[in-house]
Amino acid sequence: MDERSRTRARLQSVSRALQLHDRIAAEPGLTPHQLADRTGLPEKTLWEYLRRLVEDGWVLLEDHRYYVNPEQRLTxxxxxxxxxxxxxxxxxxxxxxxxxxxxxxxxxxxxxxxxxxxxxxxxxxxxxxxxxxxAGTRRALHPRIPEVLSSFTDATGHDAALATLYQGRLVLTHLHKPASHTSLLEGVTTDAAHATSVGHSLIHTLSRLQREAYFQLGGMPRFTPRTPTTLTQLELLLPPSANGIYTAEGQFDPGGACLALGLRSGAPDGRCVALTTSVYVRDLPRKRQALADDLVSAAALLAPMVGPIPLADITAGLTRMNALAPDPRA
The missing domain is CATH 1.10.10.10 (Winged helix-like DNA-binding domain superfamily/Winged helix DNA-binding domain)
Incomplete structure (x- = not known):
């Protein structure tokens, strides 16, 4: 094996070890079997990385379950x-x-x-x-992100926005509205994560404990007869379609539907990011596939650019959403 190949192999090893560490941090107390299911790592490879993480002091093994070591400190x-x-x-x-x-x-x-x-x-x-x-960067998002969102809106005639979860609230940022008709996303409120496809895509990245904590803080209000109001009801709706698209029909607005696709998942701070658009329920059968294809194309362009949404943009998104629908938690 030449040096370039050895370097590539070392980097792959580092990436896998860090992914395993992140998974244990996100879901403390997983067993080796659960970790294998979550990560997709072969059993032999998984055991080797677990052994190294335990020996290096980054992970603790207790009763056949793994936890991030809270006493680990920087040297x-x-x-x-x-x-x-x-x-x-x-x-x-x-x-x-x-x-x-x-x-x-x-x-x-x-x-x-x-x-x-x-x-x-x-x-x-x-x-x-x-x-x-x-984690400390508060730079603006990549300068091409608004361009990609604007191009999506111009090409489809539908709105587009990024979204994240922040302190028990759903936050839509960088909303681009079509000139031809009303943006349904503009009316989405901060307590509607359980009733929107973009909320579903973000919640799907959380562990069960994280979901419970989120809804204890944010609640699950009923907006329409189709709104899921318990975590069990919601989790039945979370798996996306084969192309990764999440769809919600009539759960927030009886006449509205939305489609979403995750861009950034597994973030240790929970600041995952998704892309979303909306459509009237009556138009969904006719437009679903085209909008899904356009979302996938836009996501392919956005994924390399997207990091955590800066706090300034989250604040701007909350200000806009609260101005349209005052939030008692704001």
């Missing part, structure tokens, strides 16, 4: 490397791949791995697939 060496990683992220719009981080810092892959795990564990970094984002 001086990790902190120095992490400082270099954060500086590199700040110089690259707040997000980089593992390969870029190693190339930019000039630090060995093993030391970068230790610093990345420490940074994710400490909440300083967010990890999704092979990309890392500074």
């Amino acid at each position: 001086g060496a990790d902190l120095r490397v992490l400082r270099d990683v954060m500086a590199a992220l700040n110089a690259h719009d707040g997000t980089m791949s593992e390969t870029d981080i190693i190339d930019s810092t000039g630090v060995s892959a093993s030391r970068v791995r230790a610093a990345l795990i420490a940074g994710v564990h400490a909440g300083l970094l967010h990890h999704l697939e092979d990309r890392y984002t500074s």
Whole structure:
């Protein structure tokens, strides 16, 4: 195996170890069998990564269940490397791949791995697939994101928006409205995650405990006779179609439907992101497939650009939504 292949193999190993660490952090107390189901890792590979994480002190094993070690702290060496990683992220719009981080810092892959795990564990970094984002960055979203959303609206004649969950509320940001007709998304309220496809796509990324905590904070009000008002009812609606599209019909507005597609999932801070559009229920049979195809195409363009939605954009989204429908929790 040449050096390039060895480097690629090491990076793949780091990525898998971090994904496993993130999964344990998101769902503490999983058994090896549950972790295998969640991650899709072969049993032999899973056991090797679990052994390494336990030996390195990042994960604890108790009664055949795995937990992130709450006592783990940054070492001086990790902190120095992490400082270099954060500086590199700040110089690259707040997000980089593992390969870029190693190339930019000039630090060995093993030391970068230790610093990345420490940074994710400490909440300083967010990890999704092979990309890392500074948790402290408040930069604007990628400048091309509004362009992609606008192009979707121009091509389809339908609205488009990004969405995230924040402190028990559904927040729509960067809403682009069609010139030809009313935007149904404009009327969506912050307590409607359980009654919209975009809310379903975001809730689907959460563990059962996270879902329970979210709805204890945000509630599940009934908007129409079709609104799910219990977590059990909602979970029956969560699986998307084969192409990843979530659809909700008449659950928030009797005459409205919406389609959504997840863009960023598994974020340790819960700040997952989804893309959504709306359509009248009467038009859904005729327009569903075309809108789904357009959502998939737009998502393919957006996915490499999307990190956590900056707090300033979340605040702007909440301000707009609360102005249309005052929220007692605001």
